[in-house]
Amino acid sequence: MHDNDALFDALRRSADAGVVDAIEDLVRNGRDEELARLNALGLATARGLDEEKVIAALLHASRLGLFEMSWNILCPSCGGVLGANATLKSVRQQDYHCAFCALDSEPTLDDTVEVSFTVSPRIRSIGAHDPDSLGFWDYHRQVFYGSGLAFPEPGMFDALSRKALLEAVELKAGERMILALQLPAETVIIFDPVTHTAHLVESAGEPTADRREITMIFTSARAEVGRTTLAPGPLRLLLDNRTERRALVGVYVAGPEMCSLIGGRRPFLTAKRLLTNQTFRDLYRTETLDVEQRLKIMSLTFLFTDLKGSTDLYERVGDLVAYDLVRSHFQVLHEIVASEAGAVVKTIGDAVMATFPEPRRAVSAALRMRDSMRQLNARRGAEELILKIGIHEGPCLAVNLNDRQDYFGQTVNIASRVQALATEDSIFATQAIVRDADSARLLSARGVDATLQALTLRGVGDRVPVFAMT
Structure with missing residues (x-):
């Protein structure tokens, strides 16, 4: 137990202390079934905790050896686990078969690949560590079904x-x-x-x-x-x-x-959401996808940013000052992306490519980014950091490019083209973004109008409606 105390102390140095307290209490006092396939979102709801902080803490806990992370392929009908994998690299692209439902299905990272956490046997022994010791229903609860299944109350x-x-x-x-x-x-x-x-x-x-x-x-x-x-x-x-x-x-x-x-269901941590999590990208980097792997995501939101006139900025204020300004801008953008459940995929020069699990998060991030740049400029008394932003949502492939997890497909291309159309201090978005119900409510609450622009995206065959958020 002394070793466990040391591990939890180490976890507190990298994760939210309140969340770590909840995880430690669960490890010490929780039921076996709660620790067999721990549902990060369920834990956050049950304990009244922030979901992103819970996810981050469990990722750090897995790095320390407190938990073992599993990427589980789920049957879209019954929620049974058709394949459990220690890493995403082990997930096959072909169909998985559920004998119980007599159903074949291709895994998608949106809703049929879950990420769960099992307490390490050296931290606490539970029934799932020895599946042959489990009774009939305990086996189903701890081994066969995923963390998204909500069984009825005992009676x-x-x-x-x-x-x-x-x-x-x-x-x-x-x-x-x-x-x-x-x-x-x-x-x-x-x-x-x-x-x-x-x-x-x-x-x-x-x-x-x-x-x-x-x-x-x-x-x-x-x-x-x-x-x-x-x-x-x-x-x-x-x-x-x-x-x-x-x-x-x-x-x-x-x-x-x-x-x-x-038939009961509850939200669970999907592979898509984890891949768009900044803590996960920081901790696991190149450990996610194999070079030849191509996994489908049915809906992911992409946000691209770029600084207008950054070359002129270096000439105007000098390399050292410009470098500090651009670095400060990157830091602000990274913090905003992470706080909105997103992740920075890469930076290209002065540009940022980020992903979010849903359009509303990207819109909120974009508005906050624009406000932050305006505040930075106001403090300096000069319009030195002019941010152009583009947002689009749609299907894509999760791939490995240049030894890092990346994304490929027309959705990515369109998001990049939308950003290229953006003018000074503007946010441009496609119809898929502004027509999203949650995004529309957010824009209305912020008093932001989305105005249709008569523009054509370079390299995109069909005309794509583009809106400016003002």
């Missing part, structure tokens, strides 16, 4: 699970078993969350007294979902576990009770 959970689950059996490695049950007049799913093996039994016809048989073989290889149509009545399941691990076979009734049991 309601027990009532629903009794109706949704016909049978649950543990099948040891190499064990065979015969399970007799009565099929209802509803669809039944037979599923093992360990091997991800499933069989779907659809109901059709009048009830029968004839006994039928279905054989399920559990192996380490991916199996296609079996499908059978049977009338309600007796069924004998022949179960054969040919793996070196146990299987946890559940027979579920695919009805409203099951939907209520596993």
